[in-house]
Amino acid sequence: MEKTLIINRDQCRQILTVQRCIPAMEKALKSVSRQQVKMLQRVMIGHDNGNSLAAMPASELSRDVTGAKLIIFPGPETAKAKTNQGIIPLFEISTGRLKAIVDAELITVIRTAATSARATKALAKADSSTVAILGSGKQGIAHAKTMIEVRPIKTVYFWDLYLQRARQACRQMSQLYPDVNFVCCETAKKAVENADIICTTTPGKTQEPVLKGRWVKAGAHINAVGACSANGRELDGELISKAKVFTDWNEAVMRDGGDILLSLKLGEIDTVPQLVQIGDVLNGTSGGRQNEEQITIFESVGISVEDIAAADMIYNRAKEKGIGTYLEI
């Protein structure tokens, strides 16, 4: 039997570009809506020090691949190391063969931003030229990069609870994109009020929204990325109630979409809005933005098929290019 290909973080970095990841995410999201994916919601084991083990399994039937992301969501001490230790084992469904084990950290960052980019391409106005990033960490920077890929972005506004992080993001991005204007903002309101696209990439673990509906201009598109549990949110109910809401997977958002669930629990909205899966829009079975004034939200909680699709894309390319190490497990 063929040995297992081990692909480490640096090797993933050589292969996993945003440009390659966006089409892989499009295919995965379309497969979700065509029901060509078997997928379970994330399960987690919490520990006293805050480190939680998360498992996210999915099978992509058309690719003959199954697997799971196993990753540590770090508690406060572990978070200081600024890495998320994780792996993705990939098996062939047809033979049961363990074909690869792929590092998961970079995949988590890039697949999330690539998914938002694909949603943005489908939903944001074509002439969107300004982006606001709330939360200037790993996801914030990755989202700024992917938004520049899919829309003619001239200005990016960064904000963070810790202003020095927004400043650092501006410095880092200015070197990479000298033609784009990067502005560090002292408040979230200042960052978003002129933005055509807003990405919320804060921890999203509290009831206090970082983004309020009254600050958002007509026609804006929002990628809501940070709040991935029912107990925390980034958006307020006013924003939810005046927008059209799209999701990565309705089932996961109904369990973990704190932006909606918490706003409902707090009485800021009366009912769950109609949720449209972005895969349906990409497949052409649902409509997207209805007019230039409409506010659109892509509610992303992060789903396992994105990880499996990204890991499988990396595996196929690594095999082709002779990257990685074969081991007998």
Ligand SMILES: NC(=O)c1ccc[n+]([C@@H]2O[C@H](COP(=O)([O-])OP(=O)(O)OC[C@H]3O[C@@H](n4cnc5c(N)ncnc54)[C@H](O)[C@@H]3O)[C@@H](O)[C@H]2O)c1
């Ligand atoms: N939807 C998905 O698929 C998906 C995938 C990966 C990560 N996430 C979520 O995205 C969020 C960001 O992840 P990351 O890897 O960029 O983390 P990170 O720690 O690198 O960045 C978070 C940033 O938010 C800032 N911040 C902290 N509290 C804040 C507050 N109250 N207001 C504003 N800014 C604040 C921090 O200073 C930091 O710069 C996390 O909640 C994570 O769970 C979602």
